[in-house]
Amino acid sequence: xxxxxxxxxxxxxxxxxxxxxxxxxxxxxxxxxxxxxxxxxxxxxxxxxxxxxxxxxxxxxxxxxxxxxxxxxxxxxxxxxxxxxxxxxxxxxxxxxxxxxxxxxxxxxxxxxxxxxxxxxxxxxxxxxxxxxxxxxxxxx
Amino acid sequence: xxxxxxxxxxxxxxxxxxxxxxxxxxxxxxxxxxxxxxxxxxxxxxxxxxxxxxxxxxxxxxxxxxxxxxxxxxxxxxxxxxxxxxxxxx
Numbered sequence: 001x002x003x004x005x006x007x008x009x010x011x012x013x014x015x016x017x018x019x020x021x022x023x024x025x026x027x028x029x030x031x032x033x034x035x036x037x038x039x040x041x042x043x044x045x046x047x048x049x050x051x052x053x054x055x056x057x058x059x060x061x062x063x064x065x066x067x068x069x070x071x072x073x074x075x076x077x078x079x080x081x082x083x084x085x086x087x088x089x090x091x092x093x094x095x096x097x098x099x100x101x102x103x104x105x106x107x108x109x110x111x112x113x114x115x116x117x118x119x120x121x122x123x124x125x126x127x128x129x130x131x132x133x134x135x136x137x138x139x140x141x
Numbered sequence: 142x143x144x145x146x147x148x149x150x151x152x153x154x155x156x157x158x159x160x161x162x163x164x165x166x167x168x169x170x171x172x173x174x175x176x177x178x179x180x181x182x183x184x185x186x187x188x189x190x191x192x193x194x195x196x197x198x199x200x201x202x203x204x205x206x207x208x209x210x211x212x213x214x215x216x217x218x219x220x221x222x223x224x225x226x227x228x229x230x231x
Contacts, residue, residue: 051214070216078204078211085204087197 004029050123052076055137062133073140076122080115083107143168143206144213148229159227178202 005026012022056067086094091107098105110118122140129136143164150159182202185195215230 064222066220068216068218068220070214070218072211072214074211075208075215078208082201082204082208085197085201087194087201089194 048074050074050140052122052140053138056134057137058134059132073119073122077115077119080110080118083110084112142213143210144230146231148227148231150225150227152225154223161231 008017008022008025008029011017012019017025050073052071052073054067054069054071056065058064058066086107095107098107125138125140127136127138145164147162147164148159149162151157182195182199185191186199212230217226217228219226
């Protein structure tokens with residue numbers, strides 16, 4: 001039981017609050033966490049200072065090239081935001097090119113609600129690919 | 142804010158050099174293109190048959206600076222035994 005709830009019950013027992021007032025206050029306390037739940041998803045959208053890293057490290061005795069790419073998550077977010085501004089006729093052309101390349105992806109599947117999910121998933125994403133030649137790591141920090 | 146500097150650093154077995162490229166120079170080069178584009182969009186907006194299409198392309202074009210500004214902090218670092226290349230957008 002949290003402190004605020006205890007204080008309300010104590011004031012009720014001391015007669016400082018009527019049962020009606022106490023009930024209202026307790027209900028208000030229950031609403032509070034729901035409000036914070038609504039705010040939290042927006043916090044995950046704050047991508048300032050966060051980066052998407054792609055690192056390719058060669059294995060010993062193999063290719064000596066080491067590649068490291070650091071992309072701000074804000075750029076990914078801006079890119080996602082721009083997809084909704086692409087004119088319909090251009091989207092159709094892009095879509096047909098994507099299908100021709102054999103990629104099973106629909107641009108129309110990306111809607112503003114998905115942006116948050118994509119960004120949230122990206123922030124928690126970590127991919128490790130281990131091949132004979134090299135290891136590839138994709139992660140966010 | 143748009144990116145202001147592009148840092149390029151190249152090192153090979155013989156020499157090493159790097160430079161900061163002011164992005165303003167690149168933006169200045171694009172001014173004629175932007176002006177011509179603005180005139181073309183204005184004409185397309187004035188024609189009723191094409192105005193809707195022009196509006197959607199205009200919205201896309203206006204969003205491009207946000208993409209550029211979001212690219213600040215991008216780094217590409219390629220290292221090998223003989224050559225290192227670092228590109229940073231500042």
